[in-house]
Amino acid sequence: MSAVLEVTDIKKSFGGIHAVNGVSFDVREGEILGLIGPNGCGKSTLFNCILGQLTPSGGEVKLDGQVVTGLRPSELNKLGVSRTFQLLQVFPKLSVRENLILAGQEHQGNMASRLVGRSDAGLTGAANQMIGFFKLDHLADEPAGGLSYGQQKLLDAAMAFMGGPRLVLLDEPAGGVNPSMLTDLKERLVAINREKNATFVVIEHNMEFVMSLCSRVMVMAEGKVLAMGRPDEVRKNPAVIEAYLGH
Amino acid sequence: MSGFARPLKIALGLAVIAALIVVPMNFNRYGLFILSQWAVMSIAAMGLNLTLGYAGQVSLAQGAFVGIGAYAAAIMTTHGWPLPAAILVAIALSFAVGWVLGYPALRVQHHYLAFVTLAFSTLAFLVFRNESWLTGGIYGISNIPRPHVFGIATNRPLPFYYVCLGSLGIVSLAVWWLIRSPWGRAFMALRENPLRAQSLGIDTRRYTLMAFAIGSALGGVAGALYAPLTQYIDPVPFNLSLSLDLLMMVIVGGAGFYFGPFLGAMIAVLLPEWLRFTEGYYLMLYAVAVMLLLIWSPTGILGILDRYMAARRTKAASALRAVAKSRLETVQ
Numbered sequence: 001m002s003a004v005l006e007v008t009d010i011k012k013s014f015g016g017i018h019a020v021n022g023v024s025f026d027v028r029e030g031e032i033l034g035l036i037g038p039n040g041c042g043k044s045t046l047f048n049c050i051l052g053q054l055t056p057s058g059g060e061v062k063l064d065g066q067v068v069t070g071l072r073p074s075e076l077n078k079l080g081v082s083r084t085f086q087l088l089q090v091f092p093k094l095s096v097r098e099n100l101i102l103a104g105q106e107h108q109g110n111m112a113s114r115l116v117g118r119s120d121a122g123l124t125g126a127a128n129q130m131i132g133f134f135k136l137d138h139l140a141d142e143p144a145g146g147l148s149y150g151q152q153k154l155l156d157a158a159m160a161f162m163g164g165p166r167l168v169l170l171d172e173p174a175g176g177v178n179p180s181m182l183t184d185l186k187e188r189l190v191a192i193n194r195e196k197n198a199t200f201v202v203i204e205h206n207m208e209f210v211m212s213l214c215s216r217v218m219v220m221a222e223g224k225v226l227a228m229g230r231p232d233e234v235r236k237n238p239a240v241i242e243a244y245l246g247h
Numbered sequence: 248m249s250g251f252a253r254p255l256k257i258a259l260g261l262a263v264i265a266a267l268i269v270v271p272m273n274f275n276r277y278g279l280f281i282l283s284q285w286a287v288m289s290i291a292a293m294g295l296n297l298t299l300g301y302a303g304q305v306s307l308a309q310g311a312f313v314g315i316g317a318y319a320a321a322i323m324t325t326h327g328w329p330l331p332a333a334i335l336v337a338i339a340l341s342f343a344v345g346w347v348l349g350y351p352a353l354r355v356q357h358h359y360l361a362f363v364t365l366a367f368s369t370l371a372f373l374v375f376r377n378e379s380w381l382t383g384g385i386y387g388i389s390n391i392p393r394p395h396v397f398g399i400a401t402n403r404p405l406p407f408y409y410v411c412l413g414s415l416g417i418v419s420l421a422v423w424w425l426i427r428s429p430w431g432r433a434f435m436a437l438r439e440n441p442l443r444a445q446s447l448g449i450d451t452r453r454y455t456l457m458a459f460a461i462g463s464a465l466g467g468v469a470g471a472l473y474a475p476l477t478q479y480i481d482p483v484p485f486n487l488s489l490s491l492d493l494l495m496m497v498i499v500g501g502a503g504f505y506f507g508p509f510l511g512a513m514i515a516v517l518l519p520e521w522l523r524f525t526e527g528y529y530l531m532l533y534a535v536a537v538m539l540l541l542i543w544s545p546t547g548i549l550g551i552l553d554r555y556m557a558a559r560r561t562k563a564a565s566a567l568r569a570v571a572k573s574r575l576e577t578v579q
Contacts, residue, residue: 051446077448089443091436102436105429106448114429121429163448 003062004029004167004199005050010059012042012049019045021223022059027167032193032200034214034231036207038244042223043203044086047169051083052076063167078106082165084156086172086203092145096136096155099144100127104162126162134158134188150177154185161192167199174206182206186213211235219244267412272405279404280476285516286411287472290418292496292508294465299494300502301426302458303438304352308364309493311371312341312463314485316470318375321388321480330394330475337471338464345463349456368490375482387481391474401475411472418465425461426505434458438503466493499537501549510548 003026012020020042027033035043048054050061052073061069063079071079091099105114105121114121131140134154139147144155153176160168173189174182186209192198204210210217211231219227219234221243227234234240271282295309316337323333351363375382382388393401394410401407425431433454436444441451474480492515500511518536522529544551 053442053445072450072452073445074448074450077446083446085443085446089440089446091439091443093439094432094435098432101429102432102444102449103447105432106450108429111453115425117428119427119429159443159447 002029002064003027004064005201006062006065007046007050008060008062010046010049010061011057012045012054013057018223020049020056023220023223023225024059025218025225025228027199027201030193030197030199031216032189032202032214034210034217035201035203035220036205036210036217036244037220037226041220043220044171046220047083047171047201047203051081051169074106077163077165080164080166081169082160082163082167083169084160084171084173086175088149088152088156090144090147090152090155090159093143095141096131096144096147097124097127097140099155099159100130100162103159104164107163123162130158130162133191135184150181153177154181157185157188161196161198164196165198167201170200170202170204172203172205174204174209182209189213264416268409271408274405276404279408281516281520283404283408283411283476285512286408286415287469287476288493288496288512288516289415289509290472291466291469292493292500292512293418293422294462294469295493296462296497296500296502296504296508297422297425297434297465298458298462299497300504300507301431301438302434302455302462304349304455304458305357305361306348306364306459306462307361307487307490307494308348308368308371309462309466310485310487310489310491311368312345312466313470313473313489313493314371314375314482315341315344316467317474317480317485318382318388318470319467320471320474321391322381324392324394324475325388325390330471334468334471337467341467341470342460342464345466346456346460348463349459352455352459353452365487365490368487372482372486375485382482385481387479388474389479391478391480393475393478407476411476414468414472418468422465423505430454430457435503495537499540499547501547501553504547504549504553507547507549514548 005027007026008024010020010023011018023042023046037043045054049056052071052075055070059069060067063076063081068076068079091102094102101120101123104123104126108114108121108123109117128140131137134157136151136154136158139151144152147155153173157170157173160170173185177185189200190213193200202210202214214231216229217231217234218225219237219240226243227237227240229237271279274282291309291313294312295306298304298306319337319340320330320333323336324330348364348367352360355363376385378384393407395401396406396410399406401410426434433444433449436447436449437451437454437458445451496511496515497508498511499514500507500509518533519529522532525532540548544554546553
């Protein structure tokens with residue numbers, strides 16, 4: 001299996017704090033990689049460096065062997081890298097369907113065709129399909145801001161898939177989602193992973209969720225990689241138990 | 248507005264358009280001037296509504312773009328160019344300058360951006376006043392000709408009112424098309440959540456610049472109509488207070504609502520006329536009315552309507568839920 005994403009020696013400092021201090025790993029085509037670690041260990045900063053939301057102080061990010069360090073988030077998204085957010089990031093005044101159309105429209109045509117072409121960029125069908133897939137049918141025309149927290153989380157995830165991404169970085173998708181909805185979410189993620197051959201990296205604190213979803217798990221602590229391996233290996237690793245699992 | 252049935256909305260729209268065409272036929276010179284001014288200011292306010300209301304970029308420079316358009320039209324038409332050519336130049340010029348003014352918006356937001364655009368507004372005023380070789384300085388430019396449209400002279404107030412109204416119609420259609428296109432959606436994404444927008448492939452830089460450039464270009468269109476409307480321009484009408492007036496039109500009408508600028512411009516242009524009988528007090532009454540409105544509804548007049556509609560929808564939805572629940576209970 002070839003690597004979709006190769007991260008080499010990424011560093012990010014804020015003043016004297018080394019939030020990410022030389023992290024290297026790769027993500028294989030079609031896998032679901034879990035990323036765990038205590039709060040403040042640099043997981044989200046690492047995501048933001050990979051996604052161009054922060055400029056790393058050092059290191060390199062490669063997508064399909066091409067260096068993409070320093071590209072803007074919108075450019076990376078056009079190359080097939082998508083993300084979800086830890087905190088709710090939907091467009092509250094737009095309806096659920098409009099949120100999804102917006103999430104996919106920049107992948108259709110060019111600036112000029114988006115001005116003169118159809119107002120939905122030809123995406124109403126795809127949006128409706130995504131709405132059905134995430135079981136949001138009854139909410140399609142509601143403003144996204146009126147949805148419950150868990151529903152907005154689902155919408156946030158659905159939005160990440162509208163552009164047909166190859167690689168999706170999910171930042172705590174399970175946080176604040178109730179158990180029955182969580183089972184749904186896991187099912188959806190696995191289905192998209194298999195059917196669309198999309199590769200995922202998932203930050204998550206819910207151990208059960210991570211261990212059952214991911215093929216490999218990477219553990220971070222204090223800005224560095226502490227361990228990397230199959231979920232059962234990682235769970236038994238003494239250093240990981242010491243730093244994170246704790247029991 | 249989704250509470251109205253579609254045919255009713257269309258009928259209402261047609262009635263308003265018909266009234267705007269027919270009723271002013273009996274108006275005197277002054278009434279037609281005021282109405283033409285409303286049409287021109289609506290165009291400028293629509294531009295600002297695009298930049299501010301939809302794309303969320305504060306600008307205190309819209310009046311300067313009206314000035315740029317007005318001077319472009321005045322200079323060109325007094326040198327024998329036809330008005331349509333002058334309008335095209337006004338659009339191109341204010342689009343280009345608006346694009347450049349958009350760059351600070353890539354770095355600063357909200358009141359910092361307001362200050363940058365305010366400085367630009369002052370700069371533009373100084374150019375209008377001091378560069379006499381081009382603008383006529385404080386003496387301005389007089390004898391601005393009015394155009395012939397399909398061979399008809401528009402020197403009289405009524406035909407020129409129709410020029411303004413027709414232009415407003417064309418601009419309204421263009422803006423309506425723009426805001427319901429993917430561009431309009433991307434503008435709203437800039438306003439609501441630029442961080443999320445970026446991660447969805449939306450080139451926030453380019454859309455921000457576009458929002459400024461297109462909004463400014465509409466200011467230029469308004470200016471290019473204002474010059475032949477008054478037939479004389481000097482720098483004073485294009486100082487900062489015009490920018491503030493236009494900002495108020497957008498806010499009072501309802502920023503981010505399609506019909507906000509029409510309503511806001513109507514209030515700003517017509518209300519002072521209606522309050523004329525109060526003589527010296529009209530500005531005070533006007534100011535108090537605006538303050539009360541914004542305390543009651545910070546989202547403007549259309550914000551009130553929007554809240555009313557939302558409340559009605561919620562009521563209807565909970566009524567439906569109640570019916571569904573009682574049915575469910577009967578079944579059990």
